[in-house]
Amino acid sequence: MSAGNPGQVATALKSVLERVDSAAQRSGRNSQPRLVAISKTKPVEAIQEAYDSGHRIFGENYVQEIVDKAPKLPDDIRWHFVGHLQSNKAKTLLDGVPNLALLETVDTEKLANKLDSTLQQLGRAPLPVLVQVNTSGEESKYGVEPSECTALARHISDRCSHLRFAGLMTIGQPDYSSRPENFQCLEACRDEVCKELGLSPADVELSMGMSGDFEQAIEMGSTNVRVGSTIFGARDYSKKQ
Template identity: 40%
Template sequence: MSVADNLRYFENQLQGTRARLVAVTKTHPVERLQEAYDAGARLFGENKVQEMVAKQPELPADIEWHLIGHLQTNKVKYIAPFVHTIQSVDSLKLLQEIEKQAAKHTRVIECLLQFHVAEEETKSGLSLAEAEEMLQSDAYQAMRHVRVTGVMGIATNTTDEAQLRREFAELRGYFELLQTRYFAQQPAFREISMGMSSDYQLALAEGSTLIRVGSAIFGARNYGTVES
């Protein structure tokens, strides 16, 4: 099936839900991304700053770029001029750097707080206590160029559907708690980014509003052509 056919399939899957599709474009060439754009895709997710910076000028300006991989503070400046959403905020230090760089460009960058819900210790993310400490801090309260719009999480790499459901439900619980305590008067706090090619249906059932799908749209990734 073509990229366009795959996109149509996922858009049909999302009918009747409030979820949107983030086309994960890591390692795929600009030509494939243009195919997706021509088929109607507008939300593109990249894992690496270097790749996003290289591709962004080659593609239409109305693409909504989401950084979904781990982000080092010293690389925020490269994407600050154009990135729409940073889904992987896992520290106050990072959020402060996003604020600083967004201010330089007179922009507001949307951010999701990444929670650690998986069993694998290698996956990064906040605990609930860390997220609350961040949101209660004077530093966060003073920010004017970041807008926290929801939460993100990466589930365990497993075929155990019961475990995946538990982890997705845990993330939804964090979202609901933060919404009640900190964002009750802020309708922009609305996103739960969870679910990928292999588990998106379970994530949708647990309330995902952003599913991140790459290989099921673009095919297998070619890591041999991309610098790390």
């Protein structure tokens, strides 16, 4: 699948949305999971095609890439940042993407504090964030240990007035595909966070599931799935930034 083939992205997106809807129906849930179209390494034209077909939620993994793309696309796009974020790049991201809707990868108090202070300096409204949890225990993955997610969620809720704790996120194992135990682990983390912070599970999102397993993730409770190559085609990793 290539961005140069008109209509192919829109057709693939429609198919994925139908699969999301079917998985939600099988799970018996009332609410519709959110589909984040992950457009890393893909040209603005491919994102515009998905936008023109009605989609509004897109995600990027690299700061420079989202900062480059966002100004070239409609400002009603709700961008998600789903890659590892270094605290020294927080201002670049927040300043460059005023329509950032959700940051899915907060994994340290240092990053939370930096985001909080930067948003305050910019005069921005509180930004919803997810705590990234390393459910697979792999050293190559970012995220807090499952036993530490409640403490970070509490720090965000209690100490970061310009952030809004919105839920939990995991990548899982192996890369870009998760096993059921990763989903089960994240769900258990949500239960613990809700218990300790006095929250309802309905108010704590679970971002889990990607191209290879988003239907299974939805059936296991995901409220936010991140699908890239199934929509946009194979990525060109030579463009990694």
